[in-house]
Amino acid sequence: MKNILSVENIEKYYGKKEVITKALDGISFKVDKAEFVGIMGPSGSGKTTLLNCIATIDNVTTGNITINNHEVTKLKFKKLDKFRRDELGFIFQDFNLLDTLTGYENIALALTIQERKPKEIDSLIKKVAETLGISDVLKKYPYQMSGGQQQRVACARAIVTNPSLILADEPTGALDSKSARLLLESFEKLNRSLEATILLVTHDAFTASYTNRILFIKDGKIFNEIVRGSDSRKEFFNRIIEVMTLMGGDVNNVF
Numbered sequence: 001m002k003n004i005l006s007v008e009n010i011e012k013y014y015g016k017k018e019v020i021t022k023a024l025d026g027i028s029f030k031v032d033k034a035e036f037v038g039i040m041g042p043s044g045s046g047k048t049t050l051l052n053c054i055a056t057i058d059n060v061t062t063g064n065i066t067i068n069n070h071e072v073t074k075l076k077f078k079k080l081d082k083f084r085r086d087e088l089g090f091i092f093q094d095f096n097l098l099d100t101l102t103g104y105e106n107i108a109l110a111l112t113i114q115e116r117k118p119k120e121i122d123s124l125i126k127k128v129a130e131t132l133g134i135s136d137v138l139k140k141y142p143y144q145m146s147g148g149q150q151q152r153v154a155c156a157r158a159i160v161t162n163p164s165l166i167l168a169d170e171p172t173g174a175l176d177s178k179s180a181r182l183l184l185e186s187f188e189k190l191n192r193s194l195e196a197t198i199l200l201v202t203h204d205a206f207t208a209s210y211t212n213r214i215l216f217i218k219d220g221k222i223f224n225e226i227v228r229g230s231d232s233r234k235e236f237f238n239r240i241i242e243v244m245t246l247m248g249g250d251v252n253n254v255f
């Protein structure tokens with residue numbers, strides 16, 4: 001399979017001299033096309049820092065990150081903007097939709113910036129809306145949608161440009177359990193039907209159980225890695241709980 005993401009021995013320090021924090025401490029891993037990978041770890045372990053460095057929102061102190069053959073740790077300014085727009089899709093905990101635009105317009109925005117033709121935009125949006133079950137909310141504004149619908153619109157916006165990599169930071173964090181389940185089924189569809197490559201940060205074992213492989217981070221280092229293989233989601237969930245217990249004792253207090 002084609003390699004999409006390669007993280008090589010990255011370190012990230014915050015602060016200076018006496019108040020220095022080593023947030024990432026020699027992390028390396030690879031993600032191939034059409035993989036759905038979870039990143040888990042206790043609070044403060046470095047999950048968001050890692051995702052932000054991969055998202056090119058933050059800089060690594062040392063090490064390299066390559067996405068779809070672009071060495072992102074070396075990209076600057078304008079090239080970085082274009083890279084982000086063309087190669088990455090983002091899904092955040094708080095949806096980040098524009099309130100003054102309809103669902104359709106929110107999804108269309110990324111394509112308009114890429115100067116795609118209106119007919120092409122229309123057919124791409126209709127296709128992705130159907131896949132994610134949001135065709136009936138395209139004309140609505142975010143305030144007229146449920147949280148789950150808003151997050152699936154955000155998902156559509158992230159995938160519609162066909163990015164190399166989708167980055168999701170606690171995407172189910174603001175959703176009730178039914179909406180979370182629907183969203184995770186949408187992620188599965190994006191991954192299986194459209195071969196989307198997804199990297200998802202979560203502290204929630206249920207959310208993580210939808211992925212195919214999980215990297216566990218502790219104190220800025222990779223502590224463990226598990227692959228779902230032929231496990232059912234329930235079996236994978238139980239293995240996730242086992243690792244969480246190993247990492248910190250009482251599961252309820254760890255993540």
Ligand SMILES: Nc1ncnc2c1ncn2[C@@H]1O[C@H](COP(=O)(O)OP(=O)(O)OP(=O)(O)O)[C@@H](O)[C@H]1O
Nearest residue numbers: 014015021023041042043044045046047048049050
């Ligand atoms: N801007 C910053 N300045 C200084 N230290 C920071 C900064 N951002 C993060 N840190 C520190 O880096 C470490 C990793 O933080 P990070 O937010 O990546 O953890 P996390 O695993 O995402 O935690 P959580 O699950 O609580 O969001 C923590 O010790 C944190 O205090």
